[in-house]
Amino acid sequence: MKQTIIIISLAVIVVTAFLWYRSCQDNLADYWQGQYEEVSAAVELERSQFLDDIEAMQKTDQEKDRIITELKESINDTETAISHKDEQLAQLEATYSDVLPELTRIDNLQKQIVIYKEKCTDLQNTIEKKDKIILNLQEKYDIQVGIANAYRSLYENELKINGVLKKNLSVLTKQYKVNNMVDKIKNALILSAVGYITYDLVKD
Numbered sequence: 001m002k003q004t005i006i007i008i009s010l011a012v013i014v015v016t017a018f019l020w021y022r023s024c025q026d027n028l029a030d031y032w033q034g035q036y037e038e039v040s041a042a043v044e045l046e047r048s049q050f051l052d053d054i055e056a057m058q059k060t061d062q063e064k065d066r067i068i069t070e071l072k073e074s075i076n077d078t079e080t081a082i083s084h085k086d087e088q089l090a091q092l093e094a095t096y097s098d099v100l101p102e103l104t105r106i107d108n109l110q111k112q113i114v115i116y117k118e119k120c121t122d123l124q125n126t127i128e129k130k131d132k133i134i135l136n137l138q139e140k141y142d143i144q145v146g147i148a149n150a151y152r153s154l155y156e157n158e159l160k161i162n163g164v165l166k167k168n169l170s171v172l173t174k175q176y177k178v179n180n181m182v183d184k185i186k187n188a189l190i191l192s193a194v195g196y197i198t199y200d201l202v203k204d
Helices: 002-095 104-204
Strands: none
Touching: 002 104
């Protein structure tokens, strides 16, 4: 009977030890589950903000494209007008001659002056528009960098969640294996104890 008590006591101690270890694994699993929920909540808030920022930046980028397109079209129109003025100047210069009456020559020169002034204005406008295109292209570049950084942050946040989930999965896997082992040992000890007790009773 004494041996039976010893065997039962040992079985209780072993099962208790495994149950304690399983409890530790439960606590660890709870901890990492809490970490996952905490990280997920923070990441979800950031994800929403990043997506809103990306959408806003993309709209601004599209607006820059529209502005650049309009500036280019305007430059093309102005350059066409400059070409027409060059043709007019060429005609005036071709018809100008020292043998013409003085009033005719003055009229010719005045027309040339008017066209030159208009051409200078057109060229100045073209330069300003090209400067605006350069400025908008620089702003587009900054926007693209901002979008890339936002996507990078989204990616890094997904890595955070993935890392926590991997850790949680690792703990749960260990917990699952320990539970299986505890169940097997517990069943084996119970069966052994029952068998020994039965044998001891029958023997007596």
